[in-house]
Amino acid sequence: MDTFLTYTVFGLSTAAIYAVAASGLVLTYTTSGIFNFAHGAIGMFAAFVYWQLRFQWGWPTPVALVVVLFVLAPLFGAILEVGIMRGLEKASEAVRVVVAVAVLSGLVGLALWIWPPNTARPFSGFYPGSKIHIAGAAVTAHQLISMGCAIAVAIGLALILRRTRAGADMRAVVDNRALLVVFGGRPDRVAALSWAIGASLAALAGILIAPALQLSVLPLTLLVVNAYAAAIIGRLSRLPATFVGALIIGLAEAYGVGYLSSRGGFFGGIRPAIPVLILFVALLALPHARLRGQLSRRSLDWFPSPSMSRAVASAGALVVAALVLGPHLGPANLFTANRALALGIVALSLVPLVGYAGQVALCQMSFAGIGALAMANTAPGGSPLGLVAAFVVAAVAGAIVALPALRLRGIYLALATAAFAVALDRWVFIQDAIRLFGRKIPLFGIYSVNVARPRIGGVSFGSNRAQLVLLAMVFALFALLVVAIRRSAYGRMLLAMRESPAACATLGLRLTVTKLSVFALSAGMAGVGGALLGGVHTAVAADTFSFFQTLPVLLLAVVGGIGTVNGAFLGAVLLGLFQAVARIFPSTNNVINVLPGLAGVGLARNPGGLASDLHMAVAGLRAGRPRRRPAESAEVPVEWIGIDRAITPADVAALDAALGMSSAR
Amino acid sequence: MSTLAAPVETALGPILELRGIHAGYHGIEVVSGVDLSVLPGEIYALVGPNGAGKSTTVAVAACLHAPTAGDVLLGGRVVNGARPQDLCHLGVCLVPEGRSVFPNLSVHENLWLATHAGVALDEIESRAYGRFPVLGTRRAQLAGTLSGGEQQMLALARAVAVNPAVLLVDELSMGLAPVIIAELYGFIREIASAGVTVVLVEQFARTVLGLADRAAVMSNGKIVGAGRPDEVEGVLEAAYLGAL
Ligand SMILES: Nc1ncnc2c1ncn2[C@@H]1O[C@H](COP(=O)(O)OP(=O)(O)OP(=O)(O)O)[C@@H](O)[C@H]1O
Ligand SMILES: [Mg+2]
Numbered sequence: 061m062d063t064f065l066t067y068t069v070f071g072l073s074t075a076a077i078y079a080v081a082a083s084g085l086v087l088t089y090t091t092s093g094i095f096n097f098a099h100g101a102i103g104m105f106a107a108f109v110y111w112q113l114r115f116q117w118g119w120p121t122p123v124a125l126v127v128v129l130f131v132l133a134p135l136f137g138a139i140l141e142v143g144i145m146r147g148l149e150k151a152s153e154a155v156r157v158v159v160a161v162a163v164l165s166g167l168v169g170l171a172l173w174i175w176p177p178n179t180a181r182p183f184s185g186f187y188p189g190s191k192i193h194i195a196g197a198a199v200t201a202h203q204l205i206s207m208g209c210a211i212a213v214a215i216g217l218a219l220i221l222r223r224t225r226a227g228a229d230m231r232a233v234v235d236n237r238a239l240l241v242v243f244g245g246r247p248d249r250v251a252a253l254s255w256a257i258g259a260s261l262a263a264l265a266g267i268l269i270a271p272a273l274q275l276s277v278l279p280l281t282l283l284v285v286n287a288y289a290a291a292i293i294g295r296l297s298r299l300p301a302t303f304v305g306a307l308i309i310g311l312a313e314a315y316g317v318g319y320l321s322s323r324g325g326f327f328g329g330i331r332p333a334i335p336v337l338i339l340f341v342a343l344l345a346l347p348h349a350r351l352r353g354q355l356s357r358r359s360l361d362w363f364p365s366p367s368m369s370r371a372v373a374s375a376g377a378l379v380v381a382a383l384v385l386g387p388h389l390g391p392a393n394l395f396t397a398n399r400a401l402a403l404g405i406v407a408l409s410l411v412p413l414v415g416y417a418g419q420v421a422l423c424q425m426s427f428a429g430i431g432a433l434a435m436a437n438t439a440p441g442g443s444p445l446g447l448v449a450a451f452v453v454a455a456v457a458g459a460i461v462a463l464p465a466l467r468l469r470g471i472y473l474a475l476a477t478a479a480f481a482v483a484l485d486r487w488v489f490i491q492d493a494i495r496l497f498g499r500k501i502p503l504f505g506i507y508s509v510n511v512a513r514p515r516i517g518g519v520s521f522g523s524n525r526a527q528l529v530l531l532a533m534v535f536a537l538f539a540l541l542v543v544a545i546r547r548s549a550y551g552r553m554l555l556a557m558r559e560s561p562a563a564c565a566t567l568g569l570r571l572t573v574t575k576l577s578v579f580a581l582s583a584g585m586a587g588v589g590g591a592l593l594g595g596v597h598t599a600v601a602a603d604t605f606s607f608f609q610t611l612p613v614l615l616l617a618v619v620g621g622i623g624t625v626n627g628a629f630l631g632a633v634l635l636g637l638f639q640a641v642a643r644i645f646p647s648t649n650n651v652i653n654v655l656p657g658l659a660g661v662g663l664a665r666n667p668g669g670l671a672s673d674l675h676m677a678v679a680g681l682r683a684g685r686p687r688r689r690p691a692e693s694a695e696v697p698v699e700w701i702g703i704d705r706a707i708t709p710a711d712v713a714a715l716d717a718a719l720g721m722s723s724a725r
Numbered sequence: 726m727s728t729l730a731a732p733v734e735t736a737l738g739p740i741l742e743l744r745g746i747h748a749g750y751h752g753i754e755v756v757s758g759v760d761l762s763v764l765p766g767e768i769y770a771l772v773g774p775n776g777a778g779k780s781t782t783v784a785v786a787a788c789l790h791a792p793t794a795g796d797v798l799l800g801g802r803v804v805n806g807a808r809p810q811d812l813c814h815l816g817v818c819l820v821p822e823g824r825s826v827f828p829n830l831s832v833h834e835n836l837w838l839a840t841h842a843g844v845a846l847d848e849i850e851s852r853a854y855g856r857f858p859v860l861g862t863r864r865a866q867l868a869g870t871l872s873g874g875e876q877q878m879l880a881l882a883r884a885v886a887v888n889p890a891v892l893l894v895d896e897l898s899m900g901l902a903p904v905i906i907a908e909l910y911g912f913i914r915e916i917a918s919a920g921v922t923v924v925l926v927e928q929f930a931r932t933v934l935g936l937a938d939r940a941a942v943m944s945n946g947k948i949v950g951a952g953r954p955d956e957v958e959g960v961l962e963a964a965y966l967g968a969l
Contacts, residue, residue: 228834
C-alpha cells in the first residue's frame with residue numbers, strides 16, 4: 061500500500077508538470093492555429109538558462125525564476141510568434157509543421173552548443189531534502205510545489221480567460237478570428253500574448269521536471285513531449301480535459317515504473333514509451349470532426365514535372381560524376397559524401413510523401429533503421445537480397461504505421477509518426493531481440509550492429525569509392541522512380557490529396573490505397589537508404605536512427621525543396637557540406653548543428669525551397685531580368701493626407717469635428 | 726427621421742466614397758470598377774442578386790479586404806490600406822454577413838469586446854440594454870444560444886454602441902421573421918436620424934428601398950443603377966433577371 065501511495069504521489073507530481081506544459085500548448089494552438097512542436101525544446105532551453113542563473117552564477121532562486129519565467133521565456137515566445145509563426149498564415153500545413161520542427165531543431169542545436177554535453181550539471185529541486193509524510197507516503201517539497209504550480213496555473217488561466225479582456229480576446233479569436241478585427245481588436249497581438257504565456261508555461265514545466273533527471277538536452281526536450289499526449293486528450297482545445305489527460309499520463313507512467321520495470325522481457329522495457337503510446341492511442345481515438353487543420357489551404361509550394369529524358373540525363377550525370385570524382389576524394393571526404401548520399405536517399409523518400417502528398421511524417425529515420433536491421437539480419441554477406449529485404453520490411457512497417465494513421469492529417473499525423481519514432485527509440489530498437497512469428501530477430505540492443513556492404517552480381521561495393529558509385533546509382537534509380545511518379549496519374553492523385561483531401565475523400569477506397577501505398581513506398585525507399593547508410597558506417601547503433609536524426613534530414617530536404625528530386629539532392633549536398641565544414645573546422649561544429657533549424661525557419665519566407673529559388677534565378681537570367689513570384693496581396697501604406705503616423709485620438713476628434721459628426725468622441 | 730429623397734449636398738461632400746474599386750479573390754475579379762458615394766446622415770442601400778459582389782464591396786470599404794485598384798475615401802481622405810482596427814476607431818463600423826457575434830462568449834463578453842473601438846464598457850452596456858432590454862436579461866447567456874433575431878440585435882447593438890459615424894450592415898434581414906426585420910429597420914431609422922450614416926446591404930430589395938434615402942443596384946461586380954429608390958426600381962428587375 062505504501063509503495064502504491066508513493067507511486068501515486070510520484071505520478072501526481074509528474075502529471076502536474078505535464079498539465080502545466082500541455083495547457084501552454086493548448087493555449088498557443090487554439091489562438092494561433094500553429095502547433096508548437098518546439099514547446100518541449102523551449103522548456104528544455106529555459107531549464108538550462110535557469111540552471112545557468114541559479115546554480116552557475118549563484119543568483120537567488122526567486123530572481124532567477126522571475127527572470128526566466130516572466131521575462132526571458134515570454135519574450136522568446138512573443139518574438140517567435142511575431143518573427144516566425146505569423147508569416148505562416150498562408151503557408152500549407154506541411155510548411156507550418158516543418159517550420160515549428162525547425163525551431164525545435166535549432167533550439168536543441170543551440171543548447172548543445174552553449175552547454176556542451178558530458179558535463180555534470182547538478183540541478184536540485186526546490187528545498188532539496190525537505191519532505192512531509194501524508195498517510196505514510198513521503199512527499200518532497202519539490203513534488204508539492206509542482207502540484208501547487210499546476211493548481212495555480214489552472215486558476216490563473218481560468219482567471220485570465222474569464223476575467224480579463226485579453227482573455228476574452230483569446231476566446232474570441234478561437235471563435236471567429238475575422239470578427240475580432242471587425243470589433244477593432246488585434247488578433248495578432250492576441251497570438252503574441254498567448255505565445256508569450258505558452259512559452260512561460262513551457263519554461264515552468266522544464267524547470268520543474270529537470271531535477272527528476274540529469275539536465276541533458278534530448279531527454280528534457282522529449283520529456284515535455286509527453287505533455288503532448290495530455291494536450292491531445294484535451295483535443296487541443298479544452299483545458300480541463302487537458303488536465304485530466306495529464307493525470308492519466310502521469311499516473312500511468314508512475315505505475316509503469318512501479319509495476320512493470322521489475323518484469324523482464326520485451327514488455328518490461330515498455331515503460332519509457334508509455335506516454336508516447338498513450339499519445340498514439342489518443343490520436344487514433346480522436347473523433348473525426350474535432351480535428352482542426354482540415355482546411356484546404358492554397359499551398360505556395362512548388363512541384364515541377366520534369367521531362368523523363370531530362371531526368372534520365374541528370375541521373376546518368378550523377379553516376380558519371382561519382383565515377384569521376386571518387387578517385388579524387390580523400391577517405392574523409394569520401395566518407396562524408398557517402399553518408400550524405402545515403403541520407404539523401406532518405407531525403408528523396410520524403411519527396412512523394414511529404415512533397416507530393418503533403419503528409420508530414422517524422423519517423424523516416426526509424427524506417428531507415430528498420431531497413432538497416434533487415435539488411436544486417438538477412439544479408440550478413442552483403443547479398444543484394446538484403447537491400448530488397450530492407451525495402452520490403454520497411455515498406456511493410458510503413459504501411460502498418462499508415463494504417464491506423466490513415467485519417468490523420470497535418471499536425472496529428474506528424475505527432476503520431478513522432479510518437480511511433482520515439483516509441484521505437486525508447487523501447488524497441490534498444491532491445492536485444494524481438495520474437496516475431498516464432499523467430500528471434502536481433503535488434504540494435506545497446507551496442508552497434510554490423511551492416512555488410514552490398515556485393516551485387518560478383519561486384520563487391522566494399523571500398524569507399526565503390527560505395528560512392530553504388531549510392532549514386534541507387535539515388536539515381538529512386539530519383540527516376542520519383543520523377544515517373546510525378547508524371548503519372550498516381551502522382552496527380554497524390555498532389556490532389558494534398559490540395560483537397562475533401563475532394564479526394566469522395567474517391568473513398570482509392571484514397572486509402574493511395575495513402576497506404578505512398579507511405580509504404582516512401583518507407584521502403586528510406587529502408588534502402590538506411591541499409592546503405594549502415595554499410596557506409598559498417599556498424600551502426602540505434603541512435604543513428606533516432607527521432608532526432610530524422611529532423612535534419614527532413615529540414616534540409618524541405619529547405620532544398622521537398623517538391624522536387626533536385627531539392628532532395630540539394631538537401632543531401634547541404635548535409636554533406638555542413639559535415640565537411642564541421643570536420644575541417646571543428647570549431648564550427650556547433651554552428652552546423654543550428655543551421656538546419658535556421659534554414660528551416662527561413663522557409664517561412666519561401667516554402668518552395670532552394671530548388672525553386674535556383675530555378676527562378678536561372679529562369680530570370682535566361683529572361684534577362686530577375687523573375688519573382690507575384691506576392692499574394694500588395695501591402696498598401698496608410699495614406700492619411702497630411703498624417704503619416706499612427707492615428708491618435710486627437711486625430712479622430714479632429715476628423716469628427718471637421719465632418720460635423722454626432723459622435724462625441 | 727430622414728425623409729428627403731435626395732439629401733442636399735453638404736459643403737463637405739460624401740463621407741464615404743469608393744472610386745473605381747476593383748477587387749477579387751485569388752486572382753478572380755468579383756468587383757469591377759465600383760464607384761459609390763454616401764452622404765453624411767443618409768441611409769444608403771446597396772442591393773443586388775447573390776454573388777453580385779456586395780459583401781466584397783463593403784469589406785473593401787471597411788478596409789478588411791484590399792482592393793486591387795481604386796481608392797476608399799473617408800471624409801475626403803484616402804484610407805486605402807489602413808488597418809481595419811484604425812478605421813474602426815475612426816468610426817467606420819461593419820456588421821458583417823451572417824450572425825456576427827462570438828457564439829461561445831456571453832452577451833456581456835461580446836459587448837466587452839466592443840470596447841476595442843474605444844468606448845467604455847458601462848457606456849456600451851447601458852446603450853445596448855437601454856435600446857434592447859431583452860439583451861439585458863440575457864447578459865450571461867452565450868451569444869450562440871440566442872435566437873437569430875436576438876443575435877442580430879446584439880450585433881447591431883454592439884456596432885451602434887461604439888458611436889459609429891458610418892455603419893455598414895451586411896444582410897441584416899437574412900433568415901429573420903418579417904416582424905423582427907421591421908423592428909430592426911425601425912432601429913436603423915432611429916440611428917440614422919441621430920446623424921449616423923448607414924449603408925445597408927440587402928439581397929431582397931423591396932423592403933430596404935422603402936427605408937433608404939438613396940440606393941445602388943449591383944450586378945456582376947458592377948453598379949448598374951444608382952439614385953433615389955424610385956429611380957433604381959427600374960433597373961432592379963433587369964439586374965435580378967440578368968443574374969439568372
Ligand atoms: N473568400 C472568398 N474566396 C473566394 N471567393 C469569394 C470569397 N468571398 C466571396 N467570393 C466570391 O466573390 C463573389 C462575390 O461574392 P460576395 O460575397 O461579394 O457577393 P454578395 O453580393 O455579397 O452575394 P450574397 O448576396 O450571396 O451575399 C462570389 O462569386 C463569391 O463566390
Ligand atoms: Mg453577401
